[in-house]
Amino acid sequence: MLLGSGELGREFVISAKRLGAWVVACDSYEGAPAMQMADAFEIFSMLDGEALRAAVEKHRPDFVVPEVEAIRTEMLAELECEGHCIVPSARAAQMTMNRDAIRSLAAGQLGLRTSRYRFAESLEEVRAAAEHTGLPCVVKPVMSSSGKGQSTVRSKDELDAAWHYAVDNMRGDQARVIVEEFIDFDYEITLLTVRTREGILFCPPIGHRQERGDYQESWQPAPMSAAVLAKAREMATQVVDDLGGYGLFGVEFFIAGEEAIFSELSPRPHDTGMVTLVSQDLSEFDLHARAILGLPIPEIALRGSGASAVILADREAESFAYEGLAEALAAGDRVDVRIFGKPVTRKNRRMGVALAAAESTDEARAIAARAAGAVSITYRS
Numbered sequence: 001m002l003l004g005s006g007e008l009g010r011e012f013v014i015s016a017k018r019l020g021a022w023v024v025a026c027d028s029y030e031g032a033p034a035m036q037m038a039d040a041f042e043i044f045s046m047l048d049g050e051a052l053r054a055a056v057e058k059h060r061p062d063f064v065v066p067e068v069e070a071i072r073t074e075m076l077a078e079l080e081c082e083g084h085c086i087v088p089s090a091r092a093a094q095m096t097m098n099r100d101a102i103r104s105l106a107a108g109q110l111g112l113r114t115s116r117y118r119f120a121e122s123l124e125e126v127r128a129a130a131e132h133t134g135l136p137c138v139v140k141p142v143m144s145s146s147g148k149g150q151s152t153v154r155s156k157d158e159l160d161a162a163w164h165y166a167v168d169n170m171r172g173d174q175a176r177v178i179v180e181e182f183i184d185f186d187y188e189i190t191l192l193t194v195r196t197r198e199g200i201l202f203c204p205p206i207g208h209r210q211e212r213g214d215y216q217e218s219w220q221p222a223p224m225s226a227a228v229l230a231k232a233r234e235m236a237t238q239v240v241d242d243l244g245g246y247g248l249f250g251v252e253f254f255i256a257g258e259e260a261i262f263s264e265l266s267p268r269p270h271d272t273g274m275v276t277l278v279s280q281d282l283s284e285f286d287l288h289a290r291a292i293l294g295l296p297i298p299e300i301a302l303r304g305s306g307a308s309a310v311i312l313a314d315r316e317a318e319s320f321a322y323e324g325l326a327e328a329l330a331a332g333d334r335v336d337v338r339i340f341g342k343p344v345t346r347k348n349r350r351m352g353v354a355l356a357a358a359e360s361t362d363e364a365r366a367i368a369a370r371a372a373g374a375v376s377i378t379y380r381s
Helices: 007-018 049-059 073-081 090-097 099-109 123-133 156-168 226-243 271-279 284-293 325-329 361-374
Strands: 024-027 040-043 117-120 137-141 151-153 177-181 187-196 199-202 206-211 214-220 247-256 259-266 305-312 320-323 335-339 350-358 376-379
Touching (some): 007 284, 090 099, 123 137, 214 271, 226 247, 226 259, 247 284, 305 361
Parallel strands (some): 024 040
Antiparallel strands (some): 137 177, 187 206
16 A cells, blocks of 8 residues: 555556555545556545544555655554554654654764754744754755755845745644754765665665755766765665665765765655666666565666656646657657656646666766756646
């Protein structure tokens, strides 16, 4: 049973069904991307604990697989205590669905290098937190996804707007934000970390670029020194071993010089990891499915350099179509386009992704960007 049925869930369903799984996809609206691929579906808010329990008791799944952040994690803990398998574990879901818990684990308990930070539940507390972190700082909800509600504050006058923007765009029902030091990093990476019954495996690091706190393009492998990569792997191992369970974790780091700084973690496939659909022999979705099911995973191998670039909507609409797919697919010799099948558009909503493989990441990025730019969304209302 998949809890959340977006584009990442869609690709996971495809990978799981190739291995013979029977999948129930759940989300708050009908026709979500993963529902279109699944064997059955349920429609309810993931924050409705009783509806969540009812769905699990109805289908009795072997595995309950969260795909979104905003879930009534207390109910997951109850279900796990009753014998249901939560992926990777109810504790992992509880710790990572909120930025305060995972940050407290990483910095407070494990002693990992993170940015300076404080949590705040009011504008007054935000102002006090900014005094602690210094300016510029970043303000974001403790529960959100894809950069929603995140803003960079460069003066005290911007704190009021940042607080309200975070609260207006948070997931869940808790008005709580994290205020953290702005890291002047050289680049940032996602280190896909696979925890299996035989041990931990790593995908080659993925570089990515964000706008408005949301990923716009990613590439693999991200060039970095062996020493810094070793530090990132060590920290990722500490966190995922503490969280436990089996599956793929997306662990994010800022890289500043020869220092790796822990940023965030998702206990599921990561949006920047869409690039693995073209760059690896097993995609992040294949790896997640195999780790969950306890199936063998060979050494993770790159097919070559790859890149992804998102296809965005620019307005809200319920009736629309895609144009330019032929031009996009002709942008390079090894190009693919994935349209997610979302039933409505919103401004800056990801509707698809262009994927490209090439001899170098720079070349792959250029081709992927060209392919994504060739796809346009035409609106009928």
